Amino acid sequence: MWGYGMHDGAWGTMFFWILLFLLFIFLFVGLVIYFIRKTSFSEGGNPSSTGATDLLKERYARGEINTEEYRERLRELEGHETDK
Numbered sequence: 001m002w003g004y005g006m007h008d009g010a011w012g013t014m015f016f017w018i019l020l021f022l023l024f025i026f027l028f029v030g031l032v033i034y035f036i037r038k039t040s041f042s043e044g045g046n047p048s049s050t051g052a053t054d055l056l057k058e059r060y061a062r063g064e065i066n067t068e069e070y071r072e073r074l075r076e077l078e079g080h081e082t083d084k
Helices: 010-044 047-062 067-083
Strands: none
Touching: 047 067
16 A cells, blocks of 8 residues: 555656756756856947947958048947847
């Protein structure tokens, strides 16, 4: 009557707890990744605007655009960053 081992519904209960444990692990890891990405972007500013500024600097360095065009576009990009 009070034997040892897994009897009746014990396997199902064990399976449920293992799945629940794995769900919590995935949830925890996902939240950590989410908050790391969110804080790194908020500290560094808008990543797309920074990439646009870098691209603009490269084009200016290669001579594809002149100084006037560079300054105009840079002001426009900086204006978009402060609007957000």
